Amino acid sequence: MADIEQSPTSAEEEAARAKEKAEQDALPYKWTQTISDIDITLTVPGNLKARDLVVDIKKLSVSAGIKGQEPIIKGDLPHAIHVDDSTWTLTSAPDGNRTVEIHLDKVNKMEWWPHVVTAAPKIDVSKIVPDNSKLSDLDGETRSMVEKMMYDQRQKEMGLPSSDEQKKMDILKKFQEQHPEMDFSNAKIN
Incomplete structure (x- = not known):
């Protein structure tokens, strides 16, 4: 008989979160990330x-102390x-430390990233809920691509043609207006 894989219960999920938090809290540094960068804080x-x-910041390693x-x-x-494009700074902390x-x-x-350095405990990256980025934060090309995807998604949801399909139909x-003598009754658009 085959084993059936069961999804974790909420108690198991909560225990896993608590273990992950304890492991991260025990690190001698704190770290956060966005999809594009990592920030590490040491006291x-x-x-x-x-x-x-x-x-010492290198392409595939970091060391600080x-x-x-x-x-x-x-x-x-x-x-x-x-x-x-990676940097480090030393600032004063309110508690008198730096x-x-x-x-x-x-x-x-x-x-x-599941961790900053590979020897550190991992976090479950599947549980990360990213902040919604604003379209204004994106560069021009990326922004226009995202806007096109959003438009096409809305069109699809309403059963209307995507921007590419609309362009082909136009x-x-x-062409039909310029060539009224041609029969387009069996024309198919792919």
Whole structure:
């Protein structure tokens, strides 16, 4: 008899979320991500200056910490980043400590990362609910492509032709008007 795979119960799901949160909270750094970048935050003593830190950002690895000590974060990245567009800053925190903020610019802007460094515990990326981006945030070409897709989706939902289908019908109509002597009764548009 075949085993039937069952979806997790809400209690199992809740336990998995709690375990994931505990693993992430135990990391010596905090991290967040958008679909296009990763932001890592490390807390260091308030008397430190940038020269007291060692931050090394490479295409497939990151390391950051206090000079002469084990790095706070060190490891291989799960995916490539744009090194030239990745940065780090040292800022004062309200509690008297300082914060090292590392910004990593993802090469693949269509992929969620399960962790910052491959040795760290993973998060379940299937549970990520992205913020809705605004069309105004997109570059011109991407924005027009998304607007076209949205228009075509609305047209499809209403049973109307897509923009490409409408364009073909307009061309055929114009051609028919220019050539009334031709019979288009059996014409098919693909």
